[in-house]
Amino acid sequence: MVMRKLVVVAVVSFSAGLAVASFAGFREFIPGLLEGALVTIQITLAGAVVAVICATVAGLAKMYAPWPLRWLAVVYIELFRGTSALVQLFWLFFVLPLFGVTLAPMTVAIAALGLNIGAYGAEVVRGAVAAVPRGQWEATTALNMSRTQALRRIILPQAFVAMIPPWGNLFIELLKSTALVSLITISDLAFRAQQMNQTTFRTLEIFTIVLVIYLAIASIITVGMRALEQKAVGAMVRGRGH
Template sequence: MRELMPLLMKGTLVTIEIALYSILLAIVMAGLATALRTAPLRVVRWTGNIYVEVFRGTSLLVQLFWFFFVLPLAPFNIELTPFTVAIVGLGLHYGAYGSELLRGALHSVPNGQYEAALALNMSAATRMRRIVLPQALLNALPPATNLMIELLKGTSLVSLITLSDLTFRARQLDESTFRTAEIFSLTLVIYFVLAQTISYAMRHVERRLGKHISGHGAAPGK
């Protein structure tokens, strides 16, 4: 255990870093894509829909390979580091799923909330900020937690583009020590602990947001 853990911990730190940055990018892309898909202009809506359908409809592994191996070639001539490729690939891929999730959460807000806000002569921006988004985010948090855990597990694919993440370190140790059972059992435990950490943190956020909404009242004017 003392021999294996230091190297696995180095890989774990890389996995955590990739996951955190990718989650932040996925949140930004989910919000941006949802805004594009609900825009009044058809061309803008198409842009958001194309992004979501392309990244949902193709393999994450192939997307990572495309960013890593194809972008440096002509006519793109864009060379990204493996770390950047991992963040961009995971962020864009899961951001597309997040957009669909957020759109469903927005539709889950009762029509009565919109009507009450209109009756109080709230602007569209105020209605979205004070009434719709808090309730939609509360509805979106449980499936968003699952999506973040899926993203965490998806980081194991970045070992195939030469990043020394947890999975890469585990394979490296296995090839040099042949202690397969111990190494991959430890790797499973580490991924499980990381996933449970995300789940616990998101439950805390969900409770805080739920208290905030119930304290202010779901309906406008309360």
């Protein structure tokens, strides 16, 4: 209910913002900002893919891998959760070239943000897998399934449903953190806003429109994850019975 209200508010304010902007002669801002928004969306999507992969691998490695891998997963999780996203971004951007690794800023951005959110996601994966009732594992043993088979066919599909809402929050955090990439010269939405602000000084209008665009993208993520959750729960037919 709250979410639906939020979407309505977002859409209304977005259109209102657009209307105000065009009527007041801010039309020239819109194309540039929308181009920036496209870059923001690209980084969010690619970062989400990286994050989900890192989180799944690290979360499962922390639970089930032999000790060297488990240790590696713990170091990754603690390192990326314990330091700032911006520090990680700058480190990859400024320090990696010193090791002879030069990546395009876009690659650095996607890798850094994906790794950062992935570290938080690893705990989401771990928590959801640990929350699957022990009886499910016992049933797979009684049916003589291997651990890998059990995990892939029985445990993960059930954990998946519980993961969706926290992942929704993480994707919003990811979207918000994409603004940081403007600080390593990528012309995303935040970068465009800064640039226009410096040339036109129409600060209030520009930043208001930008905030509303971010809110609109965030609302789309929220609604999308809601729909995904409903579908996933539907596939399990509401609850696990007795």
